[in-house]
Amino acid sequence: MPGHDRFRGFLAIPYLDHRDQPLALRFRCLAEHDHRAGGHGKYMSETGDTGRMFNVRAVHQAGDVIHVCEGELDAIILAKLGLHAVALPGALAWQPRHRRMLAGFSRVWVWGDPDDAGADFIARIVRAHRAAKGVRLRHGDVTDTYLHGGGNALLALIA
Ligand SMILES: [Zn+2]
Structure with missing residues (x-):
């Protein structure tokens, strides 16, 4: 285009x-x-485009539980497992308006990558939303974990 x-x-x-x-x-x-x-x-x-939430449809389709991860492809994998997932690409993508978008959920699972930026990503969202909880990824990000242990390895982390 x-x-x-x-x-x-x-x-x-x-x-x-x-x-x-x-x-x-x-x-x-x-x-x-x-x-x-x-x-x-x-x-x-694209130039000037920042801070968008990927797969906002999940916010509209989810019941009480929503998942937030750092990468679009991570969100696609979680969605494949039947979870309602959005992505905020880049650990610094979290913005105050996202808090309103996630208001009302009784659980917000935050899939931060197992590195300093991921810890910061989790901390920002947990500070902003009292129902937010970080998921402890050990074998890389969501995609790495999926490739390493399959969908069950991801589901076990939130069981
Ligand atoms: Zn390249």
Whole structure:
């Protein structure tokens, strides 16, 4: 599409609203290489696009429980397991308005990556939402855990 030339060849990740209308696209390089040396990030946003919640439809479809993770592909994996999951890409993507979007849930599971940024991601959401609880990932992020132990390895963490 016009304006997307620089994202040619990358995976396009659509951000849809709760009626499946596109709001934005993010892009992911699928090559196993040094992305910086290639002049791009592993993930890329359109200019000026920040702080969006991925898969907001889950907020509308979920009952009392919602899952928040750091990556879009992590959210897709959790959704495949039947969980209602949104992603806030980047540990710094949490914004005050997201608190309102998650108000009313009796449990907010926060799947932060097992690193300092992930701990910060969990801490920010737990401070903002009293029903939020961090999930203790041990074998990498949600995707790594899924590849390592399958869906049961993820479900066991919230059992
Ligand atoms: Zn790359």
